[in-house]
Structure formats: C-alpha cells, structure tokens
Amino acid sequence: AQSVSQHNHHVILSEAASLELGCNYSYGGTVNLFWYVQYPGQHLQLLLKYFSGDPLVKGIKGFEAEFIKSKFSFNLRKPSVQWSDTAEYFCAVKGNQAGTALIFGKGTTLSVSS
Amino acid sequence: DSGVTQTPKHLITATGQRVTLRCSPRSGDLSVYWYQQSLDQGLQFLIQYYNGEERAKGNILERFSAQQFPDLHSELNLSSLELGDSALYFCASSDRDQETQYFGPGTRLLVL
Numbered sequence: 001a002q003s004v005s006q007h008n009h010h011v012i013l014s015e016a017a018s019l020e021l022g023c024n025y026s027y028g029g030t031v032n033l034f035w036y037v038q039y040p041g042q043h044l045q046l047l048l049k050y051f052s053g054d055p056l057v058k059g060i061k062g063f064e065a066e067f068i069k070s071k072f073s074f075n076l077r078k079p080s081v082q083w084s085d086t087a088e089y090f091c092a093v094k095g096n097q098a099g100t101a102l103i104f105g106k107g108t109t110l111s112v113s114s
Numbered sequence: 115d116s117g118v119t120q121t122p123k124h125l126i127t128a129t130g131q132r133v134t135l136r137c138s139p140r141s142g143d144l145s146v147y148w149y150q151q152s153l154d155q156g157l158q159f160l161i162q163y164y165n166g167e168e169r170a171k172g173n174i175l176e177r178f179s180a181q182q183f184p185d186l187h188s189e190l191n192l193s194s195l196e197l198g199d200s201a202l203y204f205c206a207s208s209d210r211d212q213e214t215q216y217f218g219p220g221t222r223l224l225v226l
Contacts (some may be wrong), residue, residue, distance in 0.1 A: 034214070043116065044204065044217040090157065101172050102147070102206075102215060104157035 002027045004093050006105035013081050013112050021076040021108050023091035033074040034092040034102070035065055044090065050074065051096070061085070083114040117141065118218035120205050126224045132193040135221045139186055139207030145169070146188040147208075147215055148180055152201040163188055195225045 007022035025031065035047040048059025055067040065076045074091060091105040117140035127133055139146050148160040150173075159172035163182035174180075177195075182188040192199060202222050206215035 036217075043219045044206075045116070046214055046216070049214055101159040101162070101170055103159070106156045 002093070002103050004091050004103050004105035006089075006091055006108050008108045009106070010109045010111070013110070015083055015112055015114050016080050017112075019076070019078040019081050019085075019110070021089055021091075021110070023074045023076065023105060025072050025074065025091075025093040025103075027072075027093050027095065027103070030096045032094045032096055033065075033067060034094070035059065035063070035074070035076050036090045036092060036104075038088045038090065038107075040087070047076070047089075081110070081112050083112050086110060086112045116216040116218065118205060118207050118216055120203075120218040120221050122221060123219065124222050124224075126226065127195060128226055129195055129197060131195050131225075132191065133195065133223065135190040135192070135203055135205075135223075137188045137190070137205030137207075137218060139188070139205075140209075140216055143207035143209045143216075144186065145208045145215075146182055146186070147206040148174075148188070148190050149204040149206065149217075150201045151204060151220070157204075160190070192223070197225050199223065200225045 003026045005024045033050040036044040037047050050057045050067045058064045063078050088107045088109050090107045094102045119138045121136045144165045147162045151157045160174040161180050162170040166182050177193050180190045202220045204220045205218045208215045
C-alpha cells in the first residue's frame with residue numbers, strides 16, 4: 001500500500017539547535033516528493049520539492065531535504081532553527097503519472113523555544 | 115498567499131444537513147484537488163478535477179460529491195452530515211497533474 005511515515009510526532013528544540021525530521025515512503029514507481037509546512041492557524045505552504053536530479057534540494061527559509069532512493073527516505077533538515085519555525089511539517093509523495101494522488105504523512109509538530 | 119481562495123472560512127451546521135464549500139484555483143491552474151484534514155485521519159485526499167473532468171478519486175464518501183465549473187472554480191458538496199465530518203477541508207490547485215499543488219486557507223466545518 002502507498003504510504004508515508006513520519007517518525008516523530010512532536011519535536012521540541014531550543015533556538016539555534018539543528019533539526020532533522022524523518023520521512024519514509026512506500027510507493028511503487030517513480031515519485032515526486034514534497035515537504036509542506038503549516039504555521040498555526042494558516043494553510044499549507046510548500047517548503048521544498050524533489051522531482052528529479054540532484055537529490056539534495058534546498059527550499060525556503062533555510063530548509064533542505066535529501067532524497068535517498070535506496071532507503072525510500074526524504075528527510076528534512078535545517079542547521080539552526082528559529083522560534084518562527086514552530087509549525088507542523090508534512091512530508092508528501094506523489095507518483096509522476098497523471099491522476100495520482102498526493103499522499104501525506106501524519107505530520108510532525110515542531111516546537112521551538114526561545 | 116497562495117492565490118487559491120476558499121469560502122466560507124468557517125461553517126457550523128447540524129447533523130443531517132447539506133453544505134457546499136467553494137474553491138477558486140490560482141489563475142491559470144486547471145487542476146483542483148480537495149483534501150480533508152482531521153485529527154485522527156490526518157490529511158486525506160478526496161478528489162481531483164482537471165479542466166472540468168474528474169481525474170482521480172481518493173477516500174471520498176458517497177455522501178460527498180464535487181464538480182468543477184467552466185470558469186474552473188470547484189465546489190465540494192457534503193450531505194447527510196455526521197459529527198465525524200467535522201474537519202478542515204482544503205482545496206489545492208496546480209497547472210498540471212505532475213506539478214506542485216498550492217493550497218488554499220481551508221474551510222473549517224463543525225457539525226453539531
């Protein structure tokens with residue numbers, strides 16, 4: 001079955017700490033991968049995406065993610081978090097054919113204390 | 115602001131009722147997607163329309179239906195509402211199937 005697994009439900013960090021959020025997927029075929037962020041009371045915003053090419057992708061606000069095909073993983077990283085990064089983070093996967101749905105993980109809540 | 119608009123922002127209704135949620139995609143986007151976000155199920159894909167035609171179907175109940183109009187806006191109709199239908203309903207749009215989806219602000223539905 002197609003699925004996305006986010007390992008951490010809730011992560012608590014202090015400002016300036018490094019962040020890594022795990023994401024593994026189960027999906028047959030070629031995939032497109034995404035990380036979305038949902039700030040409190042707001043809608044989902046795209047952080048970064050991977051379609052093909054360099055497996056290390058850089059997104060907005062200093063975030064990056066690495067696609068490791070052999071591990072079916074797409075972990076999100078940031079070297080130094082800020083209080084404003086407090087939000088919920090969703091990993092998502094989609095097949096690259098027409099008519100395939102975007103499948104989301106359950107999300108990871110990040111709380112950053114100042 | 116993603117450019118995707120949704121109305122209303124909030125909706126409170128009673129069990130057994132029917133509601134309609136509206137979504138306007140980003141200018142030029144042909145695809146519209148509907149998602150339901152609840153605490154227990156997370157973000158679930160419901161249905162996709164592309165240029166007026168149904169393109170993909172997810173975990174959408176038979177009590178729910180959707181359509182996309184010639185001006186590309188979409189409506190999600192929820193009928194015979196149950197308490198468990200209380201959730202945040204998001205619309206997203208993209209210009210092609212394989213491209214990035216941009217999400218609207220959502221409609222928060224509360225069924226009492």
